[in-house]
Amino acid sequence: MNLIGKSVTELRNLIKSKKVSKGEVWDFFVKRVEKYNKKLNAFLTIGEIKNLDNDGELAGVPVAIKDNFCTKGLRTTASSKVLDNFIPPYSATVVKKLEGAGSVILGKTNMDAWAHGSSTETSAYGSSKNPWDLSRTPGGSSGGSAVAVSAYLSPYAIGSETAGSIKQPAAWSGVIGLKPTYGRVSRYGLISMASSTDCPGPLTVSVEDAALILKVLAGKDEFDATTSQVEVKDYPKLMKEKRKFTIGISDEFLAGVDEDIKKAFFKVKSDLEKMGHRFKKVSLLSPEYSISVYTILQRAEVASNLSRFDGVRYGNTREFFGEEAKRRVMLGNYVLSYGYYDAYYKKAQKVRTLIVDDFKRAFKDVDLILTPTTPMTALKLGEWEKYPFFGEKMDVLNEPIAIAGLPAIDFPVGLDRKGLPIGLQLTGNYFKEDEVLNAAYQLEKETEFYQVIKKGFKKWR
């Protein structure tokens, strides 16, 4: 059976109704990985078929997992040579939950080393390639996961986002990426980048899949003190309720954005209006402020989180760190140093509070905020070196949302004049993933997201 482009929901139903066996599904995807991975470099390690007795919601559906989630018995490198030989003795909560629901780990995906970057080019194992144009980056840091879904080497993937690392590669690779509220999904077993914003989430080919996966992943975890007690909702069900939203748009989030992306943005706005949703201008702090705040807080947490890789364990010494990690550790330690802490870290925390308050104020007037996901579409490989703080710049529209810990979904809305996917994002209030998914689902129903995802698969028949 040709399974190309089937959503998780469709695959699951085919398996349940015995139209296709779990083994056939597995073979189908493994063959695709074998065929295309050399070109795309999406996967670093391939898994094994197991978990066949499980009859859960995701029974037999393969999943690609970003290589910063610990997988028991399966090599986990975070794309750094420091962990070149690391085989974790335990699995991340996210992995346990997916396996508990019946999913099978197809493999571990490439990423920027330690999730430091927005292009996968800091990976110690070479960059992943954008399936839309192999001379371009797929975005990052969850680039391998985005590529795996975009070229349909895996029906869905798990990524992690600190500020844009799910939604930016989803936008550049033309798939759907969901970043839940901070604390909605457990971080236990996710190799920490910046602990106060790290957030796991799915990359999928349909909104319904994103809702389904979130339902499996969400919830309080006794192993992560920062997970929330807020009740997990039935996202796939709530998604289908007919609701009308007041959607905010912010000029501050359109400043400096590429013209093609702006054009797509206003097209989607008018489509949503036609569907009966109201739009309202909201004034938000310029995302530029978030670059400084995010950079300081993130570098500090990075320096701290990487200090456990001291060369005593895991086989490789600190010399195996790449340049980007070293830069981040140095800056992070600097801002935490005695005498500098107040001027940098403490001040950044205060501005962070202002950004949070800013969003809270905005969400008194609107249900959702629609913005572009990125200021431009996928860049050529190697271009990142021209931009100091490349990642921060590419993620400028994601950083405020990440710093505030809000949920947001990216979805493709068209192609630019170079034929590259454009992504927009809907951001919701805390724990309103149901609203974010609901609006995205309505738009998907109405527009099929302008056929972008399907066009993506075509190149990888």
Place this chain on the structure above:
Amino acid sequence: MEIKNKYEVIIGLEIHVELSTASKMFCQCSASYFGKEPNTNVCPVCLGLPGALPVPNKKAIEYTMMIGKALNCKINNKFHFDRKHYSYPDLPKGYQISQYDEPIAQHGWYQPVMSSKKFRITRVHLEEDTGKLIHSKNGTYIDFNRSGVPLVEIVTEADFRSADEVKTFVEELQMVVRYLGISQADMEKGSMRLEPNISVKDKTKIKEGELPPYKVELKNINSFRFAKKAIDYEVKRQIELLEEGKVPVQETRGYNEKKGITFTQRVKENADDYRYMPEPDIPYFEFDDKYLNSVFLKVPPVPQEIFTNLIKQRLNKKTAFILMKNKQTLDFFNEVMPELLKKNSEFITPQAVANLIVNEKVDIKNSKDKFISNVIKILRPIQTDKDLLTQVVKKVLTNNPNAVKDFKKGKENVVMFLVGQVMREIKGKAKPQDVIEEIRKSIKD
């Protein structure tokens, strides 16, 4: 000027107490690691594996609040954990989760019952213990069994002026902690660790209210006895240097108990930069007064209160203090005393019973009933065996004709010698009054 008057010893203390909670501070591993095979009491969290996260132990927080309360501290409604960064092989995360600017408790004081002085407590905070390095001829190994065990750090002001003051304070602190039931507080096993910061002030050179420009931190002190010895040695060493016109180096020194000396471990030229930052993996804590009060209710009477109670029962201070040193002993005393008092005997007083206990005349390991019957036997009034007395007196008088002669001549004090002879012979089975009477009567006859 005499050396004794010229110098003032200045000591502040850092005391670490390992809590005897069931599990470790941030994971489910057992907090009791003593004697276990290396690296068998570990999990991803206490090994600091990539991706593992700390989840704080609520009991440990409660215990820390209890210590703070017993040390008259202000218990903060809001506090959080911080990361203290330093690199050492026994610290698997490269940072220790500790508390920096918002500890659980601060601004307290404590006055030991046998002391007339209050010592100020700067802060009481909660952190995690490290692993242990095992040095052998084949190399150095790391045992992470202890990694993540909850550790309370108590920091005092530099209020101590002698090793004796330190010893009195720390011994009683141990008592407090054991009364709270939150730690074995065993110095030999490392569940209580003392690190004194010592300096000596030359009063002819440094003004009142000012401190010397250096301090020496002492480590590896494994008992109260060594604590006093180590401090005394260190003070002597510093005074000798000052007498030579030198200023002792700011450093960490270890104590070698075999040689009885201190030695340089690490010279701190600058203050360490631990690059503290708030621990992002653990949300900030906020407790209301209702909760705090419910914890305070769990704090048992502190030594001062127990001591006062014992003194009220007319125990002398020394006996009272020895009795209360061990909680089980005191509990036993408090349990049997009401029943013993019911016997309504003028001989069974709290002091008499306490004496029997502290002098180990009666074993308290026996059952309560056995103990009570033993005490009654020992403390009952003596009944004189009249017939036996007559016999013994007769014998003693016959054997001591000179004494009898002297008595008859009017030497009254001879009678006490005779009483002594009789008492020895009769083995206490007569009241002294009856013995004297019988002797007088027999001589007259």
